[in-house]
Amino acid sequence: MDLEVAAKALKELGHPTRLAIFKRLVKSGHRGLAVGVLQEELGIPNSTLSHHLSSLVSANLLSQDREGRTLYCQPDYGHLQAVVDFLQEECCSDQK
Amino acid sequence: MDLEVAAKALKELGHPTRLAIFKRLVKSGHRGLAVGVLQEELGIPNSTLSHHLSSLVSANLLSQDREGRTLYCQPDYGHLQAVVDFLQEECCSDQK
DNA sequence: ATTATATTTCTATATTTCTAGAAATATAGC
DNA sequence: GCTATATTTCTAGAAATATAGAAATATAAT
Numbered sequence: 302m303d304l305e306v307a308a309k310a311l312k313e314l315g316h317p318t319r320l321a322i323f324k325r326l327v328k329s330g331h332r333g334l335a336v337g338v339l340q341e342e343l344g345i346p347n348s349t350l351s352h353h354l355s356s357l358v359s360a361n362l363l364s365q366d367r368e369g370r371t372l373y374c375q376p377d378y379g380h381l382q383a384v385v386d387f388l389q390e391e392c393c394s395d396q397k
Numbered sequence: 398m399d400l401e402v403a404a405k406a407l408k409e410l411g412h413p414t415r416l417a418i419f420k421r422l423v424k425s426g427h428r429g430l431a432v433g434v435l436q437e438e439l440g441i442p443n444s445t446l447s448h449h450l451s452s453l454v455s456a457n458l459l460s461q462d463r464e465g466r467t468l469y470c471q472p473d474y475g476h477l478q479a480v481v482d483f484l485q486e487e488c489c490s491d492q493k
Numbered sequence: 494a495t496t497a498t499a500t501t502t503c504t505a506t507a508t509t510t511c512t513a514g515a516a517a518t519a520t521a522g523c
Numbered sequence: 524g525c526t527a528t529a530t531t532t533c534t535a536g537a538a539a540t541a542t543a544g545a546a547a548t549a550t551a552a553t
Contacts, residue, residue, distance in 0.1 A: 308416045314484070315408025316541085317401055324400070330489035337499060346543050351501055353541090370499045370550050378488075385481050388410070392474075393426035412511090433529060442513050447531055449511095466520050466529045495553085502547070509540070517532065523525085 302387040306361075310384045313360040318345060319353045323362060326376040333363070333375030398483040402457075406480045409456035414441065415449045419458060422472040429459075429471030 314320050321343060326333055334342075340350050354374060357363045361380045365372050410416050417439060422429055430438075436446050450470060453459045457476045461468050 304416055304420070305413055308411050308413045310411075311407045311416065312411025315404050315406070315411045317404045318541090320400055320404045320407065324484075324487070327485075328487045328489070328491045330492040335499085336501095340500095347500065348502080348543055348545090349541080352543095355501090356540095367550090370497095372500065381484065385484070388420075388477065388481070389423075391420070391424045393424070395424045396426040414511095431529085432531095436530095443530065444513055444515090444532080445511080448513095451531085463520090466527095468530065497552080498550085500547105500549080503545085505542100505544095507541080509538105511538075512536095513534100515533085517530105519528100519530080521526100521528080523527105 302383045304387075307384050307387045310360045310362055310380065313356050313362060316353070318343075318349075319357055322350075322353060323357060323376060326363060326374055327378075331375060333373045335371045335373055337371065339374065398479045400483075403480050403483045406456045406458055406476065409452045409458060412449070412452075414439075414445075415453055418446075418449060419453060419472060422459060422470055423474075427471060429469045431467045431469055433467065435470065 314323060322339060325339060325342065336350065336354065339345075339354075340347055343350070345353070354363070354365075358365065361377055363374050363376050365374050367373070410419060418435060421435065421438065432446065432450065435441075435450075436443055439446070441449070450459070450461075454461060457473055459470050459472050461470050463469070
């Protein structure tokens with residue numbers, strides 16, 4: 302895990318709307334949720350939601366797969382874990 | 398831990414310079430480092446560094462204590478841990 | 494082909510953030 | 524009080540981000 306990559310993920314999670322989206326997906330498990338369900342549950346206009354979702358995808362925090370007209374969004378647990386590990390690693394290694 | 402508070406912390410960590418500052422402090426242990434040492438090690442102009450540091454303080458990610466003319470900065474491990482816990486909690490609780 | 498549904502792209506506006514030089518403030522030593 | 528050192532505040536321009544309506548695209552159903 303590289304600093305720029307970690308910063309990108311943290312930055313995208315660091316917005317209340319995107320964090321709410323991500324938390325909702327984490328809660329829903331590996332199958333994820335459809336964009337439309339997120340939109341209805343969170344009450345975000347479609348264009349705004351779409352932008353936030355592509356930000357999260359660009360940070361590798363979620364993946365999407367289409368089933369007919371419906372696009373499912375799944376959180377990427379592995380990437381989140383790698384970012385968390387990066388944050389915590391090397392703690393106090395400089396200690397005298 | 399509340400969503401807004403977590404988002405704030407993640408947002409402030411989500412900038413390469415601030416993440417580098419935070420990682421450097423994490424590495425240095427509980428005593429932290431002086432602002433001047435950070436400035437020299439990371440090569441950031443003083444005014445820029447000062448802004449980034451106050452962003453991190455405003456997110457409760459670090460605390461500062463003064464010793465004479467020198468200001469030490471320490472990472473707040475507890476707050477970081479709370480944010481990480483918030484990110485991971487309720488995982489898959491919606492699973493059918 | 495037409496219509497309905499799901500989602501994205503286009504576009505524009507408003508707001509926030511980043512950066513760093515210059516000036517100001519705080520503390521300490523002489 | 525004067526000088527040096529450490530850090531912050533002021534300022535402002537440039538760049539990035541957020542928001543959402545309207546139009547466009549993609550897929551499916553009839």
